Amino acid sequence: MNPYENLLPKAFWKLAVSNKSMFDLSELWNPKFNIKQNEKVATFGSCFAQHIGNALKKRGFNWYISEQAPQGCNDALAKKYNYNIFTARTGNIYTTSLLKQWSEWALNKKPIPNEVWETNGRYYDPFRPRIEPNGFESVGEIKMSQAQTLKSFKESIEYSTYFVFTLGLTESWFNQEGGYEYPMCPGTVAGVFNESKHQFVNQQFEYIRSNLSDAMALMKELNPNLKFILTVSPVPLTATMSGKHVALATMASKSILRAVADQLATDRGDVDYFPSYEIINSPVFKGAFFEPNQRSVNPYGVNFVMDNFFKCLSGKFGQSELQSQVLQNKSLKDEGEDTSTNDDFIDPTCDEELLAAFGNRK
């Protein structure tokens, strides 16, 4: 008798993987929390985080939007102005240090820096450079918008039961003098790059872990009951400043982010990890969920990831009446169709993808 003899089939590669179609793989996630449909779920992070909010909404969960588009504003216009992408209008939060930064600003631990970028008479928020499609009219308008977003970000912490954060990047850009971080390198989306002022930092494990822990601690000051669900974006880097090949840089970044998420989820009862990264990137899935550019996740992949999220939840905790209804409606809709249709696919808003344009100039 040895400990392996009592393990469940999912613990064995042959039983759990080799003997199955990749689409029949199950039990990929053992959720810690029973997310109820009336409990607010906030979603933030890198581009991939956008899919989580929309999937929650479609399945009858309470995706919390604390920064609402104006009443009556149609979906296309709301998207153009980056409403209903994340819970508040923060834009992409790629790193854990950016998450900590937003938390510090929202909880009045630090003031948001006064830096503003101006190009051709339009003004850009360095912390959300693409939040307005054509920039802001004035510096005052940026300040008004930042205040609104910080208030909404604070509300998303205060009133949510779950905070879902998608870790995206280790590579980051800082203002050396001010000690603050930008989501995008100045001079790419907007602003002007200044070599003596703007510093590249490829964040390492402990820095990422401590920033995420600090951000969580700040949030729990405001909402002690808040629980966290972490996931790692499966989307490879668009470009790397690390000096390495972009494929290696991607593996290094994702591995470090994955390790941070694992440590926190292992150590803390209030943190769970959902394996978006593995579901898309594991060799088990043979790269089937990527578009031909081998970077963008295709609609099948997104649906597969999110279906797993909800299957694992209902597998462990059972389905609520509303969720059953939503799933039933979905299966009726899918009857006679390929179940992996991309009708509801959300084309994600992703600032980082703009970096690809600089490669095209070569």
Place this chain on the structure above:
Amino acid sequence: MKKVLIFGDSHIGNITAVSNEIETNLQISFLNAPGPICQYLKVIDNEITLLPAPKKFPSNPTISNEQFHSWYDNTKNRIRAISGEKDTISLSDFDAIVMYGGHFFPIQYRWWDIVRMKAKYSLGLLSDILKSSLHDHSRVGYLWVHGLANYANKGGNMFVVLPPLLNEKGLSGEHNAAQPLSIFQETPPDVDFRDMLPIYSHLVKGMGGELIAPPDNLLSKDGRGTSADFKSFNPVDFYHLNPDGAKLILKKIIDSLQ
């Protein structure tokens, strides 16, 4: 001498009537498509054209079939007079085109709903909301400006003048009125149309034109309507301007173009 075309709905009649009283070195042509005729006036492919009239105008409580056809023929004749006996007016024959009126107000939002969003939302978004509201309800003025955008984007000079607000004398109480007052009578006491002007200006600029804002004293002091000083002499008309108001508007247009 600069050639200018000022066209629009019935408000054009007011400024045409006072045009001899204002000195200008502009050569101005006025084209008026009053009441339901404005629905038939279109800007297509850099031309202003009048769609064929229905044989019988649908019954309308205030406008008879005869009245409709009389107005229609007047507009048609003006087009022929302006264009040199053609059926369409070519925009390229003018140095500037001015659109005035055309119910250029949002429907699903009242203008004050948009003004009230200013504390939370950017000018770009508010202007897009205004545009979407005008577009979704195919407001005549929006269709005209949309048609003119092509001309403006090819270097033409497009100007937009908003229709007058409801006269402040009609803002409250019951009146024997030729037009519906109820929508504008809902104007709350704490809003000022002056706050709406940057949003209109942003919208028109985005479509390649320039907004000619109403002269400040045309508005009532509180900015909820047109000043009582410029109420039409017609007792049942609460929208059109009297000659003083019309002169004020025309002067502003001319000053903006010179």
